[in-house]
Amino acid sequence: MTFLTRKDMLWFVVLALVLLIVFPLGLETFRLNLFGKYLTYGFVVLGLVLCWGDAGILSLGQGVFFGLGGYCMAMFLKLEASTPAATKIQSTPGIPDFMDWNQLTALPAFWQPFHSLAFSLVAVVAVPTLLAFGIGLAMFTRRVGGTYFAIITQAFAAILTILIIGQQGYTGGVNGMTDLRTLLGWDIRTDHAKMILYFVNAVLLLGAALLSHVVRRSKLGRILVAMRDKEDRVRFSGYNVAHFKIFVFCFAAALAGVGGAMFTLQVGFMSPSFVGIVPSIELVIYCAVGGRTSLLGVIYGTVLVCAARAAFSEAMPQLWLFAMGSLFILVVVAFPTGLAGVYRTYLDPRLDRLLPWLGRGRAPTTATVERPMHAAAME
Amino acid sequence: MSDDAHAPHSLFRRRLMQGLVALPAAAMLPRAAWAASPATAAVNTTGLAVTDDTVTVGILHSITGTMAISETGSVEAEKLAIAQINESGGVLGRQIKIIQEDGASDWPNFAEKAKKLLASDHCAAVFGCWTSASRKAVLPVFEQYNGMLYYPTFYEGLEQSKNVIYTGQEATQQILAGLDWVNRTKGSKSFYLLGSDYIWPRTSNKIARKHIEAHLTGCKVVGEDYFPLGHTQFNSVINKIKLTKPDVIYAIIVGGSNVAFYKQLNAAGIDLSKQTLLTISVTEDEIVGIGGKNIAGAFACMKYFESLKNPNNEKFVPAFQKMWGANTVIGDVTQAAYLGPWLWKLTAEKAGSFDIDKIVAASPGIEFKGAPEGYVRIHENHHLWSKTRVGKALVNGQYEVVYETSDLVQPNPFPKGYQ
Numbered sequence: 001m002t003f004l005t006r007k008d009m010l011w012f013v014v015l016a017l018v019l020l021i022v023f024p025l026g027l028e029t030f031r032l033n034l035f036g037k038y039l040t041y042g043f044v045v046l047g048l049v050l051c052w053g054d055a056g057i058l059s060l061g062q063g064v065f066f067g068l069g070g071y072c073m074a075m076f077l078k079l080e081a082s083t084p085a086a087t088k089i090q091s092t093p094g095i096p097d098f099m100d101w102n103q104l105t106a107l108p109a110f111w112q113p114f115h116s117l118a119f120s121l122v123a124v125v126a127v128p129t130l131l132a133f134g135i136g137l138a139m140f141t142r143r144v145g146g147t148y149f150a151i152i153t154q155a156f157a158a159i160l161t162i163l164i165i166g167q168q169g170y171t172g173g174v175n176g177m178t179d180l181r182t183l184l185g186w187d188i189r190t191d192h193a194k195m196i197l198y199f200v201n202a203v204l205l206l207g208a209a210l211l212s213h214v215v216r217r218s219k220l221g222r223i224l225v226a227m228r229d230k231e232d233r234v235r236f237s238g239y240n241v242a243h244f245k246i247f248v249f250c251f252a253a254a255l256a257g258v259g260g261a262m263f264t265l266q267v268g269f270m271s272p273s274f275v276g277i278v279p280s281i282e283l284v285i286y287c288a289v290g291g292r293t294s295l296l297g298v299i300y301g302t303v304l305v306c307a308a309r310a311a312f313s314e315a316m317p318q319l320w321l322f323a324m325g326s327l328f329i330l331v332v333v334a335f336p337t338g339l340a341g342v343y344r345t346y347l348d349p350r351l352d353r354l355l356p357w358l359g360r361g362r363a364p365t366t367a368t369v370e371r372p373m374h375a376a377a378m379e
Numbered sequence: 380m381s382d383d384a385h386a387p388h389s390l391f392r393r394r395l396m397q398g399l400v401a402l403p404a405a406a407m408l409p410r411a412a413w414a415a416s417p418a419t420a421a422v423n424t425t426g427l428a429v430t431d432d433t434v435t436v437g438i439l440h441s442i443t444g445t446m447a448i449s450e451t452g453s454v455e456a457e458k459l460a461i462a463q464i465n466e467s468g469g470v471l472g473r474q475i476k477i478i479q480e481d482g483a484s485d486w487p488n489f490a491e492k493a494k495k496l497l498a499s500d501h502c503a504a505v506f507g508c509w510t511s512a513s514r515k516a517v518l519p520v521f522e523q524y525n526g527m528l529y530y531p532t533f534y535e536g537l538e539q540s541k542n543v544i545y546t547g548q549e550a551t552q553q554i555l556a557g558l559d560w561v562n563r564t565k566g567s568k569s570f571y572l573l574g575s576d577y578i579w580p581r582t583s584n585k586i587a588r589k590h591i592e593a594h595l596t597g598c599k600v601v602g603e604d605y606f607p608l609g610h611t612q613f614n615s616v617i618n619k620i621k622l623t624k625p626d627v628i629y630a631i632i633v634g635g636s637n638v639a640f641y642k643q644l645n646a647a648g649i650d651l652s653k654q655t656l657l658t659i660s661v662t663e664d665e666i667v668g669i670g671g672k673n674i675a676g677a678f679a680c681m682k683y684f685e686s687l688k689n690p691n692n693e694k695f696v697p698a699f700q701k702m703w704g705a706n707t708v709i710g711d712v713t714q715a716a717y718l719g720p721w722l723w724k725l726t727a728e729k730a731g732s733f734d735i736d737k738i739v740a741a742s743p744g745i746e747f748k749g750a751p752e753g754y755v756r757i758h759e760n761h762h763l764w765s766k767t768r769v770g771k772a773l774v775n776g777q778y779e780v781v782y783e784t785s786d787l788v789q790p791n792p793f794p795k796g797y798q
Contacts, residue, residue, distance in 0.1 A: 030498035
């Protein structure tokens with residue numbers, strides 16, 4: 001089976017050019033760092049394409065996994081920043097500053113392993129994946145789906161936020177973990193480091209997109225779509241639907257965790273405001289604007305929405321929320337299939353006529369079959 | 380960095396900024412005042428947004444989201460101060476231009492906008508932040524890009540940065556004098572400590588407890604409780620208060636929770652004219668929500684009350700209400716925010732430069748005699764020497780000043796023996 005058609009290849013190359021050449025050359029360092037931050041959300045929306053777009057599992061709690069990945073990274077960086085020398089004004093030097101404010105006098109046991117970078121990097125992927133596995137196992141084997149599942153993921157987002165804010169001695173509370181400085185002695189705050197992190201992030205994102213693409217083009221990917229469209233038929237054909245759902249939910253969570261870690265590295269801190277319900281829903285909106293069945297569409301959608309958000313709020317600090325709201329309403333009403341839908345309806349046929357050689361060697365396109373957004377949301 | 384980083388990014392924004400800046404005074408200024416202004420190359424050697432006749436500063440507060448209600452007063456005060464400075468000839472002969480960004484009650488967003496104001500707009504100073512969380516979020520940004528932040532809120536201390544001037548009181552300034560006062564005048568011996576559950580109330584109560592137990596003879600803490608932000612059920616703690624009968628309820632509850640807390644106190648029959656309650660978190664702004672009759676009789680300990688009688692304040696209050704409406708009230712933080720632009724102007728003129736390092740070097744010892752709260756001075760630790768006052772809440776939503784320290788209180792963000 002062909003995993004990459006010529007056209008797929010063309011668009012991947014275009015995306016790679018945009019991320020690796022156009023953005024770095026066209027944006028000043030400050031803006032590039034911002035775009036790097038937007039691209040970390042790209043990991044989450046890629047996961048949502050598989051989870052929501054293909055398998056029809058709407059998760060309103062992806063911020064949880066993003067946040068957990070980010071917190072795992074932040075814990076490592078925070079420990080590195082909290083050397084006894086850097087924290088000598090505290091009552092207990094050598095522990096993170098927020099622990100000292102909260103009258104902790106020793107590093108809690110669950111923080112100890114985060115002295116190790118290797119452990120932390122594994123945790124970035126493993127912690128979100130294990131939580132997703134737990135939630136998936138509990139929900140999907142009981143055939144909880146659709147709206148009920150979405151509500152439960154929201155509840156998890158709320159629970160985790162409350163937990164983080166409430167346990168401020170262990171987590172930094174509302175303030176989050178701030179003032180992260182170095183990664184193994186390498187200062188991550190300099191413009192040069194930001195540039196390198198941007199490229200690491202962009203390459204990882206391209207890799208993640210490619211991996212997601214392979215998963216979608218595989219037999220597994222087609223089962224996911226089949227599950228979305230007629231779950232019972234898949235079940236009667238002898239497939240264990242729950243297993244596939246758990247897999248795709250874990251896959252999305254792992255990607256989100258990587259995004260969170262890259263976010264922490266580039267932004268220099270992590271806070272509970274990325275874990276809650278609102279950011280989780282924003283991530284779903286990015287996905288919807290991009291077109292939730294197109295891997296590349298959602299990446300463009302995310303960058304576009306985030307850039308619009310920054311532009312609106314800079315241009316009209318008092319009114320930017322209304323502008324964002326109008327934008328979302330406009331997209332949902334006028335382009336229910338998002339950017340990718342616009343491309344498929346108007347550009348793709350023309351491209352086929354213009355460059356017929358691109359269309360040859362086309363893989364089956366079941367995974368890109370689009371249904372109106374509200375139909376899936378209702379189920 | 381490209382040149383266009385100094386220029387506004389869109390036509391709309393340019394118009395908006397022109398509107399903001401032109402409104403107050405720019406046109407009225409006599410040209411002669413600029414003649415003496417020092418050359419741009421001399422006052423700006425580090426590439427800040429300074430031209431021959433303007434200097435750009437940032438305002439960074441939440442004007443949307445849950446904190447907007449608290450932070451709006453600070454924005455208004457900062458704009459008033461900047462308008463007045465522009466009217467009086469600007470800073471080093473330059474008119475101040477404002478770039479306002481919205482923190483949107485979201486701490487990471489504060490960091491992003493701070494970065495934009497410094498790295499992209501090259502603001503000579505930023506007036507902003509309100510919650511400790513937002514300050515903690517932007518602090519690394521200001522240190523990395525070497526910016527200048529004027530932070531208005533009373534806060535927990537335990538922090539000192541060369542890139543921040545703290546124009547509100549730190550915890551010991553706000554707490555110790557008030558406890559001494561209540562102990563001296565009311566003979567209070569037992570205290571019940573309350574707070575919202577985050578760093579400021581917790582640190583403040585820690586300082587209060589140490590002071591009560593170590594420095595006030597025969598005094599003790601009979602209870603200490605914390606509630607999540609936004610909590611509205613205070614009945615169980617009110618029952619505990621009724622059982623323990625403390626001489627003083629020491630309350631550091633913030634935001635919307637205050638409304639529920641004071642109403643439920645009233646409903647439970649705790650009469651604040653008989654039961655002493657001392658708070659450090661309720662300014663005139665909060666009383667608008669709580670309702671004067673629900674809190675009348677309580678005491679608040681901070682550095683400024685709208686009702687202060689002094690010539691500066693008698694000019695400040697009408698000027699503020701003329702610009703922002705006759706019904707606006709002015710709380711402690713709003714007044715502290717008003718100090719920021721003035722202190723920066725005085726510092727820049729003493730330094731003869733907008734360069735951040737020269738501003739930092741010139742800051743200690745800067746005196747501002749026109750402060751509505753009275754005379755203030757910047758300490759070496761970048762906090763302000765200021766008086767501490769106790770006010771008694773009145774039914775009309777104002778405080779009546781019942782006590783003020785005779786001297787300025789020294790700021791001590793890292794108090795020995797209180798940690």
